[in-house]
Amino acid sequence: MRLLMIGDVVGRPGRTAVQVNLTELKHEHELDMVIANGENAAGGNGISRETAQELFSAGVDVLTMGNHVWNKKEALEYINHEKRIVRPANYPPGTPGNGVNIYETRRKVKVAVINLSGRAFMQAIDCPFRKVDELLKNLSDKAKVIVVDFHAEATSEKIAMGWYLAGRVSAVCGTHTHVQTADERILPGGTAYITDLGMTGPCESVIGAKKEIVIKRFITQIPLKFEVASGLFQFNGVIIEIDEITGEAVSISRIQNYE
Amino acid sequence: MRLLMIGDVVGRPGRTAVQVNLTELKHEHELDMVIANGENAAGGNGISRETAQELFSAGVDVLTMGNHVWNKKEALEYINHEKRIVRPANYPPGTPGNGVNIYETRRKVKVAVINLSGRAFMQAIDCPFRKVDELLKNLSDKAKVIVVDFHAEATSEKIAMGWYLAGRVSAVCGTHTHVQTADERILPGGTAYITDLGMTGPCESVIGAKKEIVIKRFITQIPLKFEVASGLFQFNGVIIEIDEITGEAVSISRIQNYE
Amino acid sequence: MRLLMIGDVVGRPGRTAVQVNLTELKHEHELDMVIANGENAAGGNGISRETAQELFSAGVDVLTMGNHVWNKKEALEYINHEKRIVRPANYPPGTPGNGVNIYETRRKVKVAVINLSGRAFMQAIDCPFRKVDELLKNLSDKAKVIVVDFHAEATSEKIAMGWYLAGRVSAVCGTHTHVQTADERILPGGTAYITDLGMTGPCESVIGAKKEIVIKRFITQIPLKFEVASGLFQFNGVIIEIDEITGEAVSISRIQNYE
Amino acid sequence: MRLLMIGDVVGRPGRTAVQVNLTELKHEHELDMVIANGENAAGGNGISRETAQELFSAGVDVLTMGNHVWNKKEALEYINHEKRIVRPANYPPGTPGNGVNIYETRRKVKVAVINLSGRAFMQAIDCPFRKVDELLKNLSDKAKVIVVDFHAEATSEKIAMGWYLAGRVSAVCGTHTHVQTADERILPGGTAYITDLGMTGPCESVIGAKKEIVIKRFITQIPLKFEVASGLFQFNGVIIEIDEITGEAVSISRIQNYE
Numbered sequence A, B, C, D: 001m002r003l004l005m006i007g008d009v010v011g012r013p014g015r016t017a018v019q020v021n022l023t024e025l026k027h028e029h030e031l032d033m034v035i036a037n038g039e040n041a042a043g044g045n046g047i048s049r050e051t052a053q054e055l056f057s058a059g060v061d062v063l064t065m066g067n068h069v070w071n072k073k074e075a076l077e078y079i080n081h082e083k084r085i086v087r088p089a090n091y092p093p094g095t096p097g098n099g100v101n102i103y104e105t106r107r108k109v110k111v112a113v114i115n116l117s118g119r120a121f122m123q124a125i126d127c128p129f130r131k132v133d134e135l136l137k138n139l140s141d142k143a144k145v146i147v148v149d150f151h152a153e154a155t156s157e158k159i160a161m162g163w164y165l166a167g168r169v170s171a172v173c174g175t176h177t178h179v180q181t182a183d184e185r186i187l188p189g190g191t192a193y194i195t196d197l198g199m200t201g202p203c204e205s206v207i208g209a210k211k212e213i214v215i216k217r218f219i220t221q222i223p224l225k226f227e228v229a230s231g232l233f234q235f236n237g238v239i240i241e242i243d244e245i246t247g248e249a250v251s252i253s254r255i256q257n258y259e
């Protein structure tokens, strides 16, 4: 089977990039499932019912989240009713939504999608390593194909997770830095790995935001509000080919499309 | 002219990777200058006279540094006498060594090499944006070709620096995360840019360190000492072609060699 | 002469506490000058013309600031026209407002008030140690009495500043943690020191905010908006007696008043 | 009953301060139990069998720990065999040592001592709020008197914990900042609270370390090694009076002794 994983979708330009690219990619690559990180889909900051809906309509099957998941307050309610969204599983018990869900492709293959968040330079949540152990124990036999979006800042934490899960899941794809890395590979045991999928959003920007504001904020240290940049957009992601019988990944290829 | 910039060289495996790759790369690409980030050259942590010497002997012309620059105490003294090393320029006045130096290639082209360090999730040093303005003012007319190694954690700070210097320097290459990014491009005005050059060191590792130790440290939060991993190595960098008359970059290509 | 320095004034309860306490304190202690940290005066978060005015009317002579100074956007403009406010001096050149001002008491004693911000666990601004050296050089002979509000998180950075300025200024008073420390003393050379003045605001709170919200935020890691707590208030500060001829402090006494 | 809680004991000067002060304090106040934070007892950085022994011999009954607990490697082994030490309970399962122990005073009163560590600006360990809930559930009926050392940086996290445990434990005493706070009080429900007990160690220092080194490190940002300061010492702590029938605290008094 073939999975497309899309890097953080930022604001309207990002949603447009998904719409523009998905039909052709699905067709060309015979994709069985499309997973996109949507933590920046709503105005660059959080998720809303409307923006999620837009992405589902464009052909996204599952949205993963990250540290910005709760920035639009409606998400705290909405996420409970939308099984196509998974938020970082290592938020504490009682957090709205789920950190893992099992989906079925058109060809009846079961795919478990796990979302985890890192802790280095990020929020103080539960240990993602212990949490994923717990999730995998519960998943056994429920799905052969298991895909992890590890939303984290530090490359060391992400690569450590890759090795930790090598041979135990089909794929570990990093998100959050909004820059695609060039280290995609198949780890021993058949785990597709990449440190970061990159960003789907405006090219002429600083990780999606207007560059003039970000530069000014770095220099002045005044808390200026970020705004989603306009202009040309990019589409970032990877296509992973997985042996659905064994759950092992056989290939991972990076995608970078530009308007 | 053609410049090779090499991502963080980690320990003996990294130094060996430089030795093994450099002769052929120099020959094949007719390189005019080789710049390597050496902040992890000595035991994965800092720089020493001996390891620097090894890299110079292997064909490196200039070593740039980063947050680990002072981890081997001898660097505080050694760096004063070694003009082939530049350390982050935005350390405070009075810091040993220089943050910028001008070198001359065999074909008599002057190349200014600047090293800067980021501040997001890093040390509290001087503003890299204001510092580079100051350095560039002093450099005017001394060198047309100006290359910046921006050693930083956050992708936002690195990309912001890229845009800040677009059209003002020949290249802005990020280092520090030890993972090569796939966003190399020529920014408007002829500035080659990449968020991170990647790592030159052991492949089967977490950013150069033994993966078992790093994983254990993340899980236990006990301050275990990192050790440089052994096994196969990788060589990461970029080749930048620069018009030496205008100082504008015309191309940037990523290199990933494996043992 | 006698100076009152008041710890971070939080929201309406804090402003009320100032109004309620100041008349009597001024009278009782024959205060020559009243300096209050006002970074949380407006709704617990920033400063506004209106809330500043309220504090000046209540008898405050000078307002110092901190990391929250720009949270109300009007401050970026207002601060330029209000000489009774000093903001952290180690913001970069070009920042609105001033980091030091010289005031004259009713009895014609000149008092320089400096505001600095720390960097440990805080924003990436200029070095407070080098900045204060620069300010003191410019102040020489303009004022014998020099008072520093060092707004910082880490006790180590604050105490280091105390020792750094011992014998060079009349007082170094820490702010920002909203908890009064019990380490007031006169450092060698006649410098009154305290790590933190504490908070002037609602008692039954977490550093001024509704305790239920803060607890929930720590546990859930969801970005809930803080709200200023209501209920009884406290007034925190110190009275410093300074020899106005030499500029040396002779005593420092903590004040904790409760409604 | 009467408990003495002693703030972070730093190096030899701190251990000496304990020896010098404890006999008289025990006698004068008829202390039933002495608890000291010992995370800096060995050379200012960690705990060793020898330094722990020295403190026990001086009259300390229980040593609590903090973020420096593992800095002397022998602690990883030693702590398993020493029931008089409790380390932060919110380290992950499998960590050497215990996060809570029940002790019996000479007059046969059972006292549970809990050690927790904060997460704001600190290490990524388990949630201290959820962990203490779990511990308290297990403690029910085993001890009426329950004392918590909450080792944390941020005042907000410490005060939040105070309110969270108000009425559920006998005392919540903060440690880690090495500066005694002046906010001791009895929270509703009979919980003695103070944000920080302060430091037992060298007075003329920056939180125990040689001030010249700490200042230089802040200014240069070079990783200089800290050294325990010499000279006069101070003794910091609180005496808490607890109704051993109800477990409610009835008073808390700060102690600051100087050589």
Ligand SMILES: [Fe+2]
Pocket: A008, A039, A040, A066, A176, A177, A178
């Ligand atoms: Fe994102």
Ligand SMILES: [Fe+2]
Pocket: A039, A066, A067, A068, A151, A175, A176, A177
């Ligand atoms: Fe993110």
Ligand SMILES: [Fe+2]
Pocket: B008, B039, B040, B066, B176, B177, B178
């Ligand atoms: Fe490095």
Ligand SMILES: [Fe+2]
Pocket: B039, B066, B067, B068, B151, B175, B176, B177
């Ligand atoms: Fe680095």
Ligand SMILES: [Fe+2]
Pocket: C008, C039, C040, C066, C176, C177, C178
């Ligand atoms: Fe404040």
Ligand SMILES: [Fe+2]
Pocket: C039, C066, C067, C068, C151, C175, C176, C177
């Ligand atoms: Fe503050």
Ligand SMILES: [Fe+2]
Pocket: D008, D039, D040, D066, D176, D177, D178
């Ligand atoms: Fe400590």
Ligand SMILES: [Fe+2]
Pocket: D039, D066, D067, D068, D151, D175, D176, D177
């Ligand atoms: Fe500590």
